[in-house]
Amino acid sequence: MGYIFSLSNHKGGVGKTTSTLNIGAGLRNLENKVLLVDLDPQSNLTQSMGITDYQNSSYTLLTKRSNIEESIIQHSDNLFLIPSELNLSGMEIEIGSVPEKEFILKNSLDSVKKEFDYIIIDCPPALGVLTINALVASDRIFLPIQSEYLAVQGMSKISDVIEKVKERLNPSLDIGGVFLTQFDQRRVLNRSVLEAVKGHFGDKLFNTIIRDNVALAEAPVSGRNIYEYAPKSYGADDYRSLCKEIAEKYS
Amino acid sequence: MGYIFSLSNHKGGVGKTTSTLNIGAGLRNLENKVLLVDLDPQSNLTQSMGITDYQNSSYTLLTKRSNIEESIIQHSDNLFLIPSELNLSGMEIEIGSVPEKEFILKNSLDSVKKEFDYIIIDCPPALGVLTINALVASDRIFLPIQSEYLAVQGMSKISDVIEKVKERLNPSLDIGGVFLTQFDQRRVLNRSVLEAVKGHFGDKLFNTIIRDNVALAEAPVSGRNIYEYAPKSYGADDYRSLCKEIAEKYS
Numbered sequence: 271m272g273y274i275f276s277l278s279n280h281k282g283g284v285g286k287t288t289s290t291l292n293i294g295a296g297l298r299n300l301e302n303k304v305l306l307v308d309l310d311p312q313s314n315l316t317q318s319m320g321i322t323d324y325q326n327s328s329y330t331l332l333t334k335r336s337n338i339e340e341s342i343i344q345h346s347d348n349l350f351l352i353p354s355e356l357n358l359s360g361m362e363i364e365i366g367s368v369p370e371k372e373f374i375l376k377n378s379l380d381s382v383k384k385e386f387d388y389i390i391i392d393c394p395p396a397l398g399v400l401t402i403n404a405l406v407a408s409d410r411i412f413l414p415i416q417s418e419y420l421a422v423q424g425m426s427k428i429s430d431v432i433e434k435v436k437e438r439l440n441p442s443l444d445i446g447g448v449f450l451t452q453f454d455q456r457r458v459l460n461r462s463v464l465e466a467v468k469g470h471f472g473d474k475l476f477n478t479i480i481r482d483n484v485a486l487a488e489a490p491v492s493g494r495n496i497y498e499y500a501p502k503s504y505g506a507d508d509y510r511s512l513c514k515e516i517a518e519k520y521s
Numbered sequence: 522m523g524y525i526f527s528l529s530n531h532k533g534g535v536g537k538t539t540s541t542l543n544i545g546a547g548l549r550n551l552e553n554k555v556l557l558v559d560l561d562p563q564s565n566l567t568q569s570m571g572i573t574d575y576q577n578s579s580y581t582l583l584t585k586r587s588n589i590e591e592s593i594i595q596h597s598d599n600l601f602l603i604p605s606e607l608n609l610s611g612m613e614i615e616i617g618s619v620p621e622k623e624f625i626l627k628n629s630l631d632s633v634k635k636e637f638d639y640i641i642i643d644c645p646p647a648l649g650v651l652t653i654n655a656l657v658a659s660d661r662i663f664l665p666i667q668s669e670y671l672a673v674q675g676m677s678k679i680s681d682v683i684e685k686v687k688e689r690l691n692p693s694l695d696i697g698g699v700f701l702t703q704f705d706q707r708r709v710l711n712r713s714v715l716e717a718v719k720g721h722f723g724d725k726l727f728n729t730i731i732r733d734n735v736a737l738a739e740a741p742v743s744g745r746n747i748y749e750y751a752p753k754s755y756g757a758d759d760y761r762s763l764c765k766e767i768a769e770k771y772s
């Protein structure tokens with residue numbers, strides 16, 4: 271009850287937003303109450319959920335222009351969102367000298383943690399103050415890893431950052447799991463990445479692999495998650511199976 | 522003579538690094554002297570060029586621990602690199618209060634601009650102080666756009682940021698061109714994105730489209746550019762054709 275997860279990886283385009291949405295909606299479909307948090311100035315999660323009209327956001331929340339209740343909007347049955355806005359990209363400078371700047375998000379989310387079964391944060395592709403806020407607020411970090419060479423290079427850097435946050439800011443943080451995304455069995459490159467990731471993360475690697483599936487890239491156009499847009503697709507099957515693994519491990 | 526370009530797009534995974542390397546090497550192959558600058562803490566460009574052993578970097582340059590001559594290393598004939606390191610990810614805070622922080626890179630690169638035909642900067646997936654430094658230092662910004670819905674959403678935001686930098690910091694900055702990456706003719710989604718991008722950028726859109734080609738993702742494993750790794754591939758053809766268009770427009 272009441273877990274806070276972050277989907278984070280400073281490599282860009284690896285499936286953080288796609289996973290936040292489809293793990294969030296998938297866990298909601300397993301009879302859970304879920305809050306998603308869009309912490310990326312690009313607002314891709316907010317766009318993918320088809321949400322365009324809102325007053326407050328993660329930006330107003332972090333700069334204390336709104337409280338947590340005012341910042342949450344209901345998307346659908348048992349699925350809620352704190353949307354984002356482009357102003358977030360100025361956060362580094364705006365809160366750079368605020369004392370305890372790393373704890374601002376944690377302090378806000380802790381007050382509503384008991385009301386949700388899962389709170390899931392979509393992080394930007396960076397290791398700045400927004401991602402640090404997400405890691406400090408989280409119980410577990412989930413790492414989507416694109417099945418490509420450049421995406422694998424950053425693995426050890428992420429592990430270093432997690433260790434540092436764990437030592438100094440959030441002792442209970444741990445890697446909740448790692449999973450491969452955009453996997454295409456026909457590509458030799460993808461298969462060799464799987465071996466490298468197994469070697470680096472061992473039993474943290476989920477059994478489920480998210481295959482490359484164009485339906486996952488099409489679904490956001492109409493603001494729907496994969497289960498609504500293409501319920502029989504590989505994408506829907508893979509994310510359902512990943513949600514089952516997560517729910518078994520964290521319920 | 523002596524153009525400075527930035528490959529920038531705050532959307533992650535759209536092909537900024539892949540393009541910086543293969544446009545840089547492609548222009549070098551057309552008898553130009555080229556300097557590449559890795560401004561991304563992930564150091565993907567540095568890794569893609571197979572460079573592992575270096576003293577200085579764009580981080581030491583921006584924090585004035587090294588001068589420009591000490592920060593440049595020669596990769597191969599007429600191709601040079603300023604590598605990057607993870608410490609770059611702390612730049613927002615480290616130079617956040619330095620006066621004229623947006624001009625640090627420009628002041629360094631201007632002193633060597635005449636020695637190169639092209640200087641090309643690989644930007645991180647963000648709109649922070651590193652990308653602003655790159656845009657202030659540049660004559661032209663080149664936008665790789667992944668042929669997917671989420672990547673297209675950010676187009677108007679990028680145009681806004683460019684306008685702001687042009688008004689306040691660098692009046693000569695302009696969009697040098699826009700090109701589609703990872704394009705797969707079979708996907709309806711990719712074809713509809715092409716229409717949207719044409720509508721938004723008009724004649725700034727290059728004729729060349731970079732097709733989805735696994736050789737482009739494999740080449741970095743061995744630290745080679747696409748012309749060395751798979752000279753007859755779609756990827757090599759497409760980037761050669763893009764380089765021709767760029768060289769005709771800016772020579």
Ligand SMILES: Nc1ncnc2c1ncn2[C@@H]1O[C@H](COP(=O)(O)OP(=O)(O)OP(=O)(O)O)[C@@H](O)[C@H]1O
Binds near residue numbers: 487
């Ligand atoms: N398994 C998949 N198969 C096919 N396309 C996918 C898959 N997962 C994600 N995509 C698409 O790939 C692109 C990148 O995914 P997404 O935007 O979720 O990554 P991200 O890590 O959130 O990116 P950023 O670093 O910009 O935040 C998107 O266009 C998305 O629709």
Ligand SMILES: Nc1ncnc2c1ncn2[C@@H]1O[C@H](COP(=O)(O)OP(=O)(O)OP(=O)(O)O)[C@@H](O)[C@H]1O
Binds near residue numbers: 534537539
């Ligand atoms: N045309 C292409 N066809 C196939 N794969 C590609 C193509 N262009 C890039 N890639 C691969 O897609 C991934 C993303 O590309 P790249 O890392 O160059 O993007 P980026 O915009 O620099 O990412 P980031 O936002 O993390 O800096 C890489 O694994 C790269 O090898």
Ligand SMILES: [Mg+2]
Binds near residue numbers: 287288310393
């Ligand atoms: Mg995202």
Ligand SMILES: [Mg+2]
Binds near residue numbers: 561
């Ligand atoms: Mg890159």
